[in-house]
Amino acid sequence: MNATPLYAAIEAGGTKINVAVGSGPADIRRRARIATRHPDETMPEIAAFLDGAVAEFGPLAGLGIATFGPADLDPASPTYGCVFAGTKPGWDDTDILGPFVRQLGCPAAIDTDVNGAALGEARWGAGKGFESIVYFTVGTGIGGGFVQDEKTRHGLTHPEMGHVLVRRHPHDAYPGICRFHGDCVEGLASGPAIRDRLGAPLDELPEDHPFRAILADYLGQLCAQAVFLLSPQRIVLGGGVMNAxxxxxxxxxxxxxYLAGFIPHPRLKGDDYLVPPALGDDAGIAGAFALAMDASRRASR
Structure with missing residues (x-):
């Protein structure tokens, strides 16, 4: 048995799955990147990685999964740990948690990929030291997670902040790409929406391209709504589009x-309220480690 507890962390994204084993995000002993294919191919590859880690390091103390959604996060539900009909063909109703819990026999927890990234940034990144943060990712989709007192917050299910409706920019006639809502913020400002409307990703467009002002307007509306609804102490804004x-x-x-001075808090006037992630591409895997650690801690009480 390891003197230092080791955990398994899985960040399941739409195009790739990051898997790691270590004592935390700063001490990763083994990691792999697996293409997200059909679950019949992908799940055994993750299982083989975990088998190899156990053979090398011994039993693991906890498992955390930060997955693409929508997903069932209610432990009392018969479909807890399953991902549902969404944007990834072939994964409908796939149990992404249960097989690995049975394989490893350790405490486990699951949350969405964006909630995982929010938790990682709250614990070790740009949200450290704040009681509440909102994390937005703007990439293949747009999602948001809310962390308060180092815990992600759920309700009926997990938040879907990328599907809020925004006021249309007066110079924008694009109908939107979201197959559910058309011109929600994801339908107007996600990476696929940008490529569909302009024929190229944002990082291939000139810095003075007029669409950048339209994009900033939509994302600014999204952040203003987060301030009105959740009043976070910091907003972290990341993802592939923001990396441009x-x-x-x-x-x-x-x-x-859009806030229009209605909330007269001095932090909203500073240049450190809306910030990029400090953990970069490792925010999600860090959050999965946090989920594993917390699950292990709860089980030991």
Missing amino acids: GGLHGPVTDAMRR
Whole structure:
């Protein structure tokens, strides 16, 4: 048995699945990146990685999974740990938690990928030291997670902040790409929406392209709604679209326009309220480690 407890962390995304074993995100002993194919191919590959880790390190103390959604996160539900009909063909009603719990025989927890990233940033990244943060990812989709007192918050199910409706920009006639809502914020401002409307990803467009102002407007509305609804102490804004650069300032300006001075808190006027993630691409796997640690801690009480 390891003197230092080791945990398994799985970050399941729409195109790739990151799997790691270590004592935490700063001490990863073994990791792999697996393409997200049909579950009949992908799940055995994850299981083989975990078998190899157990053979090398011994029993693991906990398992955390941060998965693409929608997913059933209610432990009392008969479909707890399953992902439902969403954007990944072939994964409908797949149990992404149960097989690995049975394989490892350790405490486990599951949350969405964006909630996992929010938890990782809250514990070790740009949200450390704050009682509440909202994390948005803007990439293949748009999602948001809310962490308060180092716990992600759920309700009927997990939040779907990327599907909120926004006011249409006066210079934008694009109908939207979301197959459910058309012109929700994901339908207007996600990576696929940008490529569909412009024929190229944002990082291939010139810095003075007029669409950047439209994009900042939509994301600013999203952040303003988070302030009105949740009043987080910090907003972390990441994802592949944001990695194109130069957007955090314009999004902050747009957020302030939509807040219109209604919330007179001095932090909203500073340049450190809406920030990029500190953990970069490792935010999700860090969150999965946090879920595993918390599950192990609860089981030992």
